[in-house]
Amino acid sequence: MKSAALTILKIGIAVVLIWYVFAYLIEYDDKVVVVPAGQKEPSAEYVGRLEGDWHADHWVFTAEGGERVFRPPLPPDHQLRPGFFTLLAGMRIPPFLLGLVLWGVLLAFVTLRWMILLRAVGVPTSYRNALRLCFVGYFFNIIMPGLTSGDLVRAALVTRGLEGNRARAFMSVLVDRVIGLFSLLVLAGLVLFFGGVHIEGAPPWLGVVRRYVLLILALAIVLPALYLSRRARRLLGIEWLLRKLPFQQKVAVLDDALTVYRERPGAVGAALGLSVVLQACGVLSFWLMAQALGADLTLPQVYVAFPVVQTVSSLPLAPSGFGVGETMFALFFRGFGSTATLGVATSIVFRLVTQVGVGLLGGVVWMLSREHKEHVDWKREART
Known part of the structure; x- marks a missing residue:
């Protein structure tokens, strides 16, 4: 009952935001x-x-x-x-196609990153299987609330049939997502730290964005370091706290699945390095699609806007982040001296290609998968 009510609330948020975007932010x-x-x-x-x-x-x-x-x-x-429809009708094809190619490169690197993290915890898998499960996850991302919902499906399916290391396989998806978001914010943080409010056409509120991004990055570095450090765990009483939590057996298993990466610095480093490269491809892909529609935003501006918007859109506020991304891109584009209409148009084109288009391909992969043919209950697999 609560789950249904929460889903309805998220859909309501998306509807309100989309109505606001199309009624007030777009010029036709x-x-x-x-x-x-x-x-x-x-x-x-x-x-x-x-x-x-x-x-x-x-x-x-x-x-x-x-x-x-x-x-x-x-x-x-x-x-x-x-106007909005003139922008869409006049989209230039060459930069759009180049942006599409770069997004394909990103997807290939995302799969490789996850495979590295899986193998680091003793869950060998082929690149083909990892790619297949990633596309299944992309499909569920567009039909379930939040950009990360498909990760739950991917996590459940990758553990299917495993006798051991199920928790580690499951948690690899969480680690994969966290590393991806962290590297995305690193790009924004570097631009904001070295350029900051001096970025060309920077709006007055960019200083606030800069402080929050740098604060989140600092927390993202310090908190995992404290959790993984044996000495810090003893000094801060983390071990004592974990022993006081309910469901001790599950807590211990999940704790082991996370702390195992402490012994795999090479794999984590490779995943982080790969993430920076693939996220740069993502930013360039978005920038090229914006160029295709006639936007004149500079790369530093997009390196700030894209990571922030994508990070917020990944929160389970609305199905696939619909409405959230459009609203925020409209504000960033207008803040950088462009127009809200161009921001919304770019967001919609980018979303239709990279989320809906890729997600529909994932739907085909899911329909042809053995898990679908065998009517696998992925929710039960996740609970197990």
Whole structure:
């Protein structure tokens, strides 16, 4: 009953956010706006019809009623702002395809990272099987609340048939996810630490984002280090606390599944290094798709926005983070001097390709899998 109510609440949050995005953040009309120097908000705007290739200098904008006609080049304080559907219709294919290729590279590296973590705890598996289970997880990510829900399915299925090391196999998925999010925030943290509020076009609130990102990174380094350190566990009473928790047998098994990585620094280091590379591919993929739609955000700006938005979207607030990512990208794009409409359009295109598209491929993998044909109850497997 509680689970159903929570799911309904999450769907409600997604519906409200999506309604807010499409009702208030998106501009559907093509416009030419006048933005005085030193300001971000327009002082005047013309609504009309945009014709031609607006990515190049081959377009004509006719204001409603034919009162004004604009052609390139525009005056310095004038900006062309295509509407939402004009942006989608005019998307450039080459940068979009390159972004798609980079996302494919990311998926290949994600599978390799998980395989490294599995083998580190004595759970040998082939790359093909790890890739198959990853795609099954992507499928469940789009039909269950939160971006990490598919990880539960992946964790349950990878333990199926194992006599030993089931907890370690299960926890490898959690460690894989944590390392992925940590490396994503590392990229944002590096840009914010060295560039900070001096990033081109930085909004006033970027300083707050900088403090929170660096704080989370510090906690993500210190807390696991304390938990894994034998000396710190004794001094801080962690061992005593674990013995006081209920379900002692399960707690001990899970504790062993986590602390085993203390003895595998090479595997953890390899997973972290691989994560930085694959997350860089993810940021570049998003940036290229934004470029395909006409966004002029710089790479440092995207290296800040993308990790923060993806991290928040991974929280189980709404199914697959729908509405959450769109709202936040709209705020970041507008904050960096672009438009909320471009932020939402980029988020939607990126989501349709990297989440829905990949998830549907995962659905095909799931339908053809032996687990589906054998009607495996993955929820029961997870509880076991």
